Amino acid sequence: xxxxSESEALNLIPMGVPLPAVxxxxxxxxxxxxxxxxxxxxxxxxxxxxxxxxGWNDFWSRVYGFDGMFPRTLRDLTLRPGKAARExxxxxxxxxxxxxxxxxxxxxxxxxxxxxxxxxxxxxxxxQQAGMGMEQSEGQAKFNKMLFEAISENMRLFSFCLxxxxxxxxxxxxxKSKLNFLEHSVMPLYLSGHIYWLSIITLFVFKITGQLYxxxxxxxxxxxxxxxxxxxxxxxYQGKVKAFIKGVLAYLFGYLLFVIFFTxxxxxIVFTRPEFRELLVSPAKP
Numbered sequence: 001x002x003x004x005s006e007s008e009a010l011n012l013i014p015m016g017v018p019l020p021a022v023x024x025x026x027x028x029x030x031x032x033x034x035x036x037x038x039x040x041x042x043x044x045x046x047x048x049x050x051x052x053x054x055g056w057n058d059f060w061s062r063v064y065g066f067d068g069m070f071p072r073t074l075r076d077l078t079l080r081p082g083k084a085a086r087e088x089x090x091x092x093x094x095x096x097x098x099x100x101x102x103x104x105x106x107x108x109x110x111x112x113x114x115x116x117x118x119x120x121x122x123x124x125x126x127x128q129q130a131g132m133g134m135e136q137s138e139g140q141a142k143f144n145k146m147l148f149e150a151i152s153e154n155m156r157l158f159s160f161c162l163x164x165x166x167x168x169x170x171x172x173x174x175x176k177s178k179l180n181f182l183e184h185s186v187m188p189l190y191l192s193g194h195i196y197w198l199s200i201i202t203l204f205v206f207k208i209t210g211q212l213y214x215x216x217x218x219x220x221x222x223x224x225x226x227x228x229x230x231x232x233x234x235x236x237y238q239g240k241v242k243a244f245i246k247g248v249l250a251y252l253f254g255y256l257l258f259v260i261f262f263t264x265x266x267x268x269i270v271f272t273r274p275e276f277r278e279l280l281v282s283p284a285k286p
Contacts, residue, residue, distance in 0.1 A: 026038040026040065026043060028041050033045040069097055072095065073097045077102075078194070081194070081226070081234075082187075082233020083233055085187045085190055086233075089183050089186055099189030099190045100160075102189070102190060103192055104160075106194070107159050107193070107196060108156075109196065109200065110199050113200050114203055118207075121149070122145050122148040124206060125152070159192065161262075162188075162192060162258045163192060164185075165254040165258040166254030167181060167184045167188050167254070169253045169257070170250040172250075173247075174246065174250075176237055177237065187227075187231065187234055191227055195226065223251060224251055225248070227248060227250065228247040230247060231243050231246060232247060
């Protein structure tokens with residue numbers, strides 16, 4: 001047993017009794033306190049000793065995000081994406097995950113699920129060409145494998161590079177919205193991240209069936225509808241049908257511009273690297 005002097009040194013307070021704030025300052029940040037919460041960091045001015053309930057609540061807050069941030073973001077981007085984007089643009093920043101963070105989170109989750117299922121991203125992307133029945137030489141197949149591996153290794157950057165093109169198209173189609181470039185980027189970031197839920201589903205289907213081309217077409221259609229639905233809620237100065245159509249076109253033309261840009265960039269790399277040119281000019285297999 002501890003001696004009485006040691007017990008006094010520990011100065012333990014009975015379970016459930018609030019710990020007093022030290023010298024009228026917040027125990028977390030040291031700011032002078034007034035009221036029930038610290039005005040600087042938000043911590044309660046009186047805190048209790050840790051209990052199992054505190055640990056359980058902390059665990060679930062980490063799983064679901066700060067104060068239910070993740071499930072709220074997931075729910076609102078599914079049911080009312082335009083409302084979520086508009087609130088974030090208008091300054092409601094604590095209620096939802098930030099758009100950039102949500103996109104990167106979903107890309108990470110997509111890669112994690114692919115890894116758990118043992119799916120190679122090069123095989124996953126390459127199955128699209130196989131589904132289209134395109135003949136390839138051994139060198140072309142090797143080049144495409146290298147290209148798909150480079151994309152999978154830089155998936156976050158690749159996904160993020162699509163955003164400026166969609167944003168530019170949104171600024172073009174919704175010029176009267178008076179939103180700047182960064183404000184226009186909120187919707188493409190949120191929706192591009194949310195679309196990865198569909199991509200995760202395709203991973204499971206691809207694992208079972210080995211098919212991807214048809215799934216890509218369905219995914220593209222779902223993406224178009226999602227962008228149309230989102231912009232029909234975000235834009236209020238014109239009719240919902242008109243905003244829906246413009247949202248679809250913004251995504252479609254933005255995606256096409258990105259494909260053109262990526263194709264030109266790939267061609268530049270190919271023509272500046274002799275070893276890549278040799279792979280592509282080799283004849284196709286009979």
